[in-house]
Amino acid sequence: MKFLHCITKSSWLMILASLTKPSQVLGxxxxxxxxxxxxxxxxxxxxxxxxxxxxxxxxxxxxxxxxGTSQQYNRYGFKKAALRSHSEAMEQVFPNYxxxxxxxxEDDYACHAAILERGxxxxxxxxxxxxxxxxxxxxxxxxxxxxxxxxxxxxxxxxDEENPLQVYWVPDDGGELKPQGHPLRYGMRYxxxxxxxxxxxxxxxxxxxxxxxxxxxxxxxxxxxxxxPAPHGKDVREADFTEExxxxxxxxxxxxxxxxxxxxxxxxxxxxxxxxxxxxxxAFYYNNRMHKTREEWEGKGVFxxxxxxxxxxxxxxxxxxxxxxxxxxxxxxxxxxxxxxxxMMYGLRQYEEGARLLTHVxxxxxxxLSSIVNVAQGGxxxxxxxxxxxxxxxxxEVVMQPGDMVFYExxxxxxSRNRPLKGKGAHYLNLFTHYRPVGEGDEWYLxxxxxxxxxxxxxxxxxxxxxxxxxxxxxxxxxxKVKCDDPRLGRNISPTLFQLxxxxxxxxxxxxxSPNRDDDDSMLVxxxxxxxxxxxxxxxxxNIDTSNEETSxxxxxxxKVQEEVQSxxxxx
Numbered sequence: 001m002k003f004l005h006c007i008t009k010s011s012w013l014m015i016l017a018s019l020t021k022p023s024q025v026l027g028x029x030x031x032x033x034x035x036x037x038x039x040x041x042x043x044x045x046x047x048x049x050x051x052x053x054x055x056x057x058x059x060x061x062x063x064x065x066x067x068g069t070s071q072q073y074n075r076y077g078f079k080k081a082a083l084r085s086h087s088e089a090m091e092q093v094f095p096n097y098x099x100x101x102x103x104x105x106e107d108d109y110a111c112h113a114a115i116l117e118r119g120x121x122x123x124x125x126x127x128x129x130x131x132x133x134x135x136x137x138x139x140x141x142x143x144x145x146x147x148x149x150x151x152x153x154x155x156x157x158x159x160d161e162e163n164p165l166q167v168y169w170v171p172d173d174g175g176e177l178k179p180q181g182h183p184l185r186y187g188m189r190y191x192x193x194x195x196x197x198x199x200x201x202x203x204x205x206x207x208x209x210x211x212x213x214x215x216x217x218x219x220x221x222x223x224x225x226x227x228x229p230a231p232h233g234k235d236v237r238e239a240d241f242t243e244e245x246x247x248x249x250x251x252x253x254x255x256x257x258x259x260x261x262x263x264x265x266x267x268x269x270x271x272x273x274x275x276x277x278x279x280x281x282x283a284f285y286y287n288n289r290m291h292k293t294r295e296e297w298e299g300k301g302v303f304x305x306x307x308x309x310x311x312x313x314x315x316x317x318x319x320x321x322x323x324x325x326x327x328x329x330x331x332x333x334x335x336x337x338x339x340x341x342x343x344m345m346y347g348l349r350q351y352e353e354g355a356r357l358l359t360h361v362x363x364x365x366x367x368x369l370s371s372i373v374n375v376a377q378g379g380x381x382x383x384x385x386x387x388x389x390x391x392x393x394x395x396x397e398v399v400m401q402p403g404d405m406v407f408y409e410x411x412x413x414x415x416s417r418n419r420p421l422k423g424k425g426a427h428y429l430n431l432f433t434h435y436r437p438v439g440e441g442d443e444w445y446l447x448x449x450x451x452x453x454x455x456x457x458x459x460x461x462x463x464x465x466x467x468x469x470x471x472x473x474x475x476x477x478x479x480x481k482v483k484c485d486d487p488r489l490g491r492n493i494s495p496t497l498f499q500l501x502x503x504x505x506x507x508x509x510x511x512x513x514s515p516n517r518d519d520d521d522s523m524l525v526x527x528x529x530x531x532x533x534x535x536x537x538x539x540x541x542x543n544i545d546t547s548n549e550e551t552s553x554x555x556x557x558x559x560k561v562q563e564e565v566q567s568x569x570x571x572x
Contacts, residue, residue: 053078055081056115059083113140114128120286124279130276157225159206193315232306248302249506305356343366363411368435372430372432373431393501
């Protein structure tokens with residue numbers, strides 16, 4: 001991607017326009033309401049998301065003449081609200097507000113303000129990110145401009161492969177159009193991201209025909225594509241990728257054994273996003289949910305079944321990525337027990353009905369430790385768990401809800417979603433972030449495992465599938481309900497009690513979860529009765545026949561173990 005680093009003449013004109021443009025939401029004569037509840041007294045749309053930006057502040061600031069209360073700081077796209085003292089709203093937005101200090105020395109106590117983001121979901125709208133919270137003596141004008149009115153815009157051209165598009169800024173006074181950056185070339189790799197301001201208008205023209213494709217106004221941080229990639233041809237839709245899938249799975253099986261160092265007993269753990277970062281992620285997705293573009297997968301492997309069902313992406317602006325990463329990196333460091341540095345954050349990937357993800361590990365040198373965030377989902381007929389194989393090959397199926405995280409050792413722990421996403425019109429949106437230990441470079445995996453981070457290998461007792469799981473069609477009823485005698489195995493052992501022993505098992509699992517194999521119950525392991533319970537350290541592995549003439553013909557890929565994954569998209 002290309003990013004606008006310098007401030008051009010047109011950029012300065014845009015900044016000046018943002019400072020003089022009148023508010024389109026809050027009129028100069030509108031009274032500022034006093035509220036006690038963020039979820040009940042602000043303006044939400046029909047889907048329970050904030051319908052505008054809000055500048056909020058403690059009610060005491062109204063009496064003290066703090067800058068946020070002034071009409072001078074009415075801005076496009078913003079409403080204002082004063083939060084009543086000791087209210088639920090104050091507890092959410094300013095949890096550390098010191099009322100005693102206000103009473104003792106009101107004049108010297110710092111003014112407060114916060115920005116609540118348009119598109120934030122009702123239940124978490126009152127949790128602003130740290131950069132959205134103002135406290136004196138920071139200059140209020142600069143803070144509001146930088147964290148409120150100023151936003152990033154990312155534009156993509158899928159309209160014409162041969163001819164670029166030109167984006168123009170449209171001045172309010174009807175003056176000459178100002179080109180916004182270089183002409184926009186075709187494809188995701190040429191995405192153009194730049195800073196703009198709420199209320200600014202742009203026009204997009206075809207450079208050859210001069211056709212005006214669209215005009216738009218910036219209402220929030222924006223990711224917008226023009227046109228759409230051509231659909232896959234019949235030759236792709238009807239192609240047989242079986243041999244490539246088998247070969248890939250064998251290769252992934254060998255790659256997982258390169259790192260011997262582990263960071264956690266099972267190789268993964270489930271967590272939860274803090275409310276503030278979940279609110280901002282959810283707001284960005286909600287505002288841009290209609291702007292998804294089909295992800296470019298052709299020729300980049302079979303890790304996603306792109307030839308059967310489309311996978312979509314919403315690009316995240318660079319500055320927004322940095323803000324999110326500053327919060328997420330601390331969570332990953334705490335879980336892994338080592339200080340990590342970010343290496344990659346992709347966009348928001350949206351899966352839809354029929355999507356499957358092949359079992360794999362991620363890049364050895366850069367995708368050492370990772371997190372998956374489920375930002376949104378809807379329309380699912382049944383849960384769509386992430387599959388993680390622990391350090392002993394036991395399958396765990398982890399169900400995620402919006403706002404949930406899964407931390408995992410992505411270069412070592414095999415992970416996937418082989419079960420197809422079910423539901424007409426269903427969508428499942430994830431964010432992927434990747435890290436490696438600070439200062440350890442490409443040879444991180446040669447270091448010994450630290451005490452307390454050893455893997456759980458042999459276990460005591462056995463595990464029991466819940467009674468409601470009686471066939472493949474009812475396995476989804478057992479997610480998170482398998483009971484194990486050894487508590488170290490956690491709560492997410494697969495109701496199939498499946499365990500890997502070889503690459504053939506990876507192939508068998510992929511085939512068994514195929515939507516064309518609904519009648520296959522061969523891998524389901526019934527729970528033993530009290531008299532038949534397995535002895536301690538029993539294998540949690542399905543007794544299935546993995547012999548397959550086709551798989552025996554797959555060429556050995558051991559010589560390729562050290563190769564990097566061929567695509568930056570090789571991850572969940």
